[in-house]
């Protein structure tokens with residue numbers, strides 16, 4: 001049997017993986033549980049590391065005309081004075097500006113390209129369990145009772161991954177005790193003052209951070225959102241809450257009169273159909289992302305869903321799929337090659353994910369309101385330097401994979 005990869009999930013990871021494998025001339029098939037890829041809604045932020053991959057795959061030029069382009073995320077104090085800036089892109093430094101793009105646009109273009117490449121997508125096919133794994137193939141079952149065999153099975157099935165159950169039967173994603181509610185409103189409603197930089201996060205430890213981020217090519221719409229601590233609910237509970245639009249609007253408005261006026265204007269008129277709710281879960285660090293005979297692999301949110309502070313969730317998923325395709329192309333078919341390849345792939349990927357997690361923690365710390373204490377000057381000096389983000393935004397992924405494969 002020649003190499004054929006079965007991809008479980010037609011989300012952003014699964015679709016980008018199909019295009020990455022196609023570029024490496026590795027045949028694949030996608031299986032998706034739903035009637036269409038899951039569109040959680042809203043816009044997402046893409047940073048230069050992911051944009052470089054999307055450019056290599058030919059996707060970048062197709063989504064760019066519909067994206068809002070920006071370089072910095074701005075942070076303001078509870079009193080609405082500028083606090084600091086976090087770089088999310090820069091064409092001169094990293095090759096690309098940051099981008100905010102509707103998820104459905106990205107899904108639409110990726111799906112179209114998958115179809116143009118002749119890669120089959122089977123909808124209404126829900127993976128249920130692995131039946132057997134041998135040294136050269138994997139056989140699994142769908143919920144409709146049918147079975148299938150391939151040389152590799154990749155779980156790109158998101159944070160509540162079913163494929164992950166084969167590797168970790170008892171593992172559940174961990175709730176981070178926080179959630180966000182977002183909505184979209186016309187930018188004009190905010191009457192943004194001259195010189196007031198967006199995208200912006202207005203910090204307030206009591207009421208939770210408030211985010212304003214433009215979207216659509218011309219920035220005529222903004223996402224508004226608020227992040228707060230929250231008790232855990234089950235999946236039905238979250239769905240019920242998300243569908244309770246009055247509750248969501250109340251969540252966004254709570255204590256708004258104590259926030260700066262721009263926030264009050266932002267929440268003054270919210271239309272129900274543009275509301276979204278995002279409970280923050282993470283997958284604890286996993287020892288292995290692949291099975292004994294390397295026939296099963298998990299990636300994207302299934303392997304390492306990460307908290308949102310550095311905006312890297314999806315961006316890291318794109319790195320997973322692109323480097324996995326490179327490793328597979330180099331190693332599959334060589335005796336013991338894939339086992340070694342996947343080992344260094346996971347080690348290399350985990351190192352980058354760990355750096356992102358450290359960055360998340362650093363950003364969260366920096367966003368705390370400053371206490372006026374002695375020693376503050378030193379801290380300020382450090383902060384002035386800002387983050388050095390070349391390692392994150394400007395990698396050469398082909399060279400990175402070569403380096404991994406050269407590891408002992």
Ligand SMILES: Cc1cc2nc3c(=O)[nH]c(=O)nc-3n(C[C@H](O)[C@H](O)[C@H](O)COP(=O)(O)OP(=O)(O)OC[C@H]3O[C@@H](n4cnc5c(N)ncnc54)[C@H](O)[C@@H]3O)c2cc1C
Pocket residue numbers: 008009010011012013014031032033034036037038040042043044045125126127128156157158159161162163276277278279299300301302311312313314315317
């Ligand atoms: C409201 C919200 C806003 C977000 N905003 C951002 C953002 O701005 N930036 C960012 O980086 N991240 C953001 N995230 C996180 C981001 O959505 C995830 O990191 C990303 O979707 C992961 O992509 P994925 O393809 O790995 O998984 P998913 O997008 O979850 O896709 C998994 C796919 O697999 C399918 N599937 C699941 N189980 C099965 C099965 N058993 N058989 C077959 N198919 C199956 C699903 O239907 C789905 O289509 C946000 C998340 C939420 C909920």
Ligand SMILES: *[C@@H]1O[C@H](CO)[C@@H](O)[C@H](O)[C@H]1NC(C)=O
Pocket residue numbers: 001134135136137149
């Ligand atoms: C799967 O692998 C086993 C063991 O290598 C082999 O006997 C079998 O023929 C393979 N099945 C398919 C469908 O290729």
Ligand SMILES: *[C@@H]1O[C@H](CO)[C@@H](O)[C@H](O)[C@H]1NC(C)=O
Pocket residue numbers: 078079203204205206207258259260369
């Ligand atoms: C949050 O905002 C309110 C209203 O502006 C303010 O009274 C309070 O001090 C802020 N809390 C923090 C921790 O900054």
Ligand SMILES: *[C@@H]1O[C@H](CO)[C@@H](O)[C@H](O)[C@H]1NC(C)=O
Pocket residue numbers: 186269270271
């Ligand atoms: C609220 O917004 C909707 C849609 O943007 C608009 O049609 C409506 O006129 C607005 N209402 C008020 C009171 O501004």
